[in-house]
Amino acid sequence: MAKLAEQAERYEEMVEHMKAVAEMCGGDGLGLEERNLLSVAYKNVVGARRASLRIIKSILDKEQSKDGGSDKAGLIKGYQAKVEEELATICSAILNLIDTQLLPKVVRSHPRSQRALRAGAARGAHRRASAARRPAARRARKSRRSSTTRCAPTVRPATRTAARP
Numbered sequence: 001m002a003k004l005a006e007q008a009e010r011y012e013e014m015v016e017h018m019k020a021v022a023e024m025c026g027g028d029g030l031g032l033e034e035r036n037l038l039s040v041a042y043k044n045v046v047g048a049r050r051a052s053l054r055i056i057k058s059i060l061d062k063e064q065s066k067d068g069g070s071d072k073a074g075l076i077k078g079y080q081a082k083v084e085e086e087l088a089t090i091c092s093a094i095l096n097l098i099d100t101q102l103l104p105k106v107v108r109s110h111p112r113s114q115r116a117l118r119a120g121a122a123r124g125a126h127r128r129a130s131a132a133r134r135p136a137a138r139r140a141r142k143s144r145r146s147s148t149t150r151c152a153p154t155v156r157p158a159t160r161t162a163a164r165p
Contacts, residue, residue: 002037011044019093022101029105042094049087056080 002021005014018038022030030038060076 002041006037006040009044011041011048014041015045015090017041019097022097025105029102042090045090046087049083049090052083053080053087056083 002014002017005011005017014037018034018041021034022038025034056076056079060073060080063073063076
């Protein structure tokens with residue numbers, strides 16, 4: 001069903017089918033084809049939300065540059081927050097699937113990788129924690145940038161090159 005959903009470009013349904021496959025697979029974990037399908041499903045679902053955020057940001061910038069666009073800008077910011085929440089939910093879902101379903105099966109089937117996975121899990125927890133803080137920090141930086149006046153780009157003086165004999 002996941003392949004059919006992919007061909008029909010219905011990636012949300014593809015995600016649901018692949019989540020079910022990942023949860024049902026035995027102790028071997030996912031095969032190469034299943035991993036690829038899971039990756040394609042999430043890549044397209046996340047990519048669609050990211051594209052939406054880029055478009056919303058562009059519209060928001062245009063609206064904020066207009067005079068009297070504050071009412072619309074507030075609505076756009078609310079919609080942007082909704083899409084960001086969807087994206088965070090999707091990312092949390094795949095991370096949870098990997099941590100609870102897929103990695104434990106790999107550890108059981110490949111004993112030599114246990115030590116490497118334990119070391120990587122500590123690094124992964126740190127990355128996820130910092131990634132959760134990142135969107136708020138980016139919004140703060142962007143709002144500071146947009147509130148300052150924009151200056152003309154710095155022009156560097158041309159350097160002279162010595163004539164070669």
